[in-house]
Amino acid sequence: MSSTPGNEPLLEWPAKYNEVPKQVFEMDELWPKELETIFYGAEWHPIVHRAEIPNPGDYKAAELGEMPIFAVHGDDGAIRVFQNTCTHRGTSLVTESSGNKKEFECPYHRWLFSLEGDLVGCPNSRDFTPDFDKKNFSLFQLRTEEFCGLYFVTMSDKTPPLKEYLGESFYEPLSRVLGGDGRLKLAGYQKVMYDCNWKAYCDNDGYHAPLLHKAFALLNWQGGKGFQRISENGHLTFESELKIPDEITALKDGSILDFKGTTTSTGSIVQMQFPLTVYSKHMDMLNIRYAFPKGPKGIEVHYAYFTHEDDNDEMIRHRIRQSSNLLGPCGLISMEDASVFSRIDKGNKTPGNAIFQKGVQDEYALSFEVKQNDESGNLPRWEHYRKLMGFKRAAQ
Ligand code: FES
Ligand SMILES: [Fe+2]
Structure with a gap:
């Protein structure tokens, strides 16, 4: 267990599985232990x-x-x-x-x-x-x-082989984000600094997307069917249909939302690999978000965008245009995240717990049955984090 010299635990975890102590985002003392157990531990x-x-x-x-x-x-x-x-x-x-x-x-x-x-x-x-x-x-x-052409590292001999670690429910959709066969070309990067603890950045959930991001309403962009898949070691995959209206009046030129691909659906895949990497495919955009915490405060995220080796010039132009207009610092569907991350950081300098609600059926148990827009899909990741850090859960 992580402890102070007097052997007091640094942090006691709430009894309820849907509560996370706000201090976990604010205590700089956690960083050395996070380095040891997570970044230099048995993770890819x-x-x-x-x-x-x-x-x-x-x-x-x-x-x-x-x-x-x-x-x-x-x-x-x-x-x-x-x-x-x-x-x-x-x-x-x-x-x-x-x-x-x-x-x-x-x-x-x-x-x-x-x-x-x-x-x-x-x-x-x-x-x-x-x-x-x-x-x-x-x-x-x-x-x-x-x-699929993506190279992973680990500092530990104990980390299981990569495919076992990711699990099929994660690596199969990841192969689709990576173009199906990994034959990609780099289109470019956007680099963003978020003003928050690294765990606030990766605590983004399925509940907020249509509520926080104004573009969803502006574009009349409705989510169709979808689901989340979660693994015990904290990896999370969202897959959903995107229902794009035939006519988009909010944009002078709606072509950034065209779907030109043939082999995959117009769906959206967003994956969060523990501890903090995001992969996404929206329509024709293929994206890896490498994230680098700058100590306990601040996180630099490199949005890497890709095209496929078989793309013609028109498709390359389309993918680049779609990528840079949807994601990154001024992307239609992600620009509000930065502001919320820094407001979480401000607001959490208060006592108490952050409380998850949507999709939570039993506060004293973990569920892996999670619907598309539930926030309860984040809880297995918090439980994995709690165990790695050795924080004891309070008695009920
Ligand atoms: S050659 Fe001496 S430090 Fe590298
Ligand atoms: Fe978001």
């Missing part, structure tokens, strides 16, 4: 899609918790993820968010690493310790698995 974290680094030498920098890492496409075609630190004295090797290099040279004493992470040069090594061997100074490579 997506870092890069092959489409983001398609050529040998392409690299992308990222963070896992507070640990700097980077993914690189090797000369042998393999994608590897390394800690972004020189194995000599620890200087970070990569400083830009992405680029292309033939090798990685540390500026401090000019040690040189290959794209495969091997130490291939170090000046003055004749004067090094007698047993010095370059082979013992390769970059530290993280355990990695791939699904």
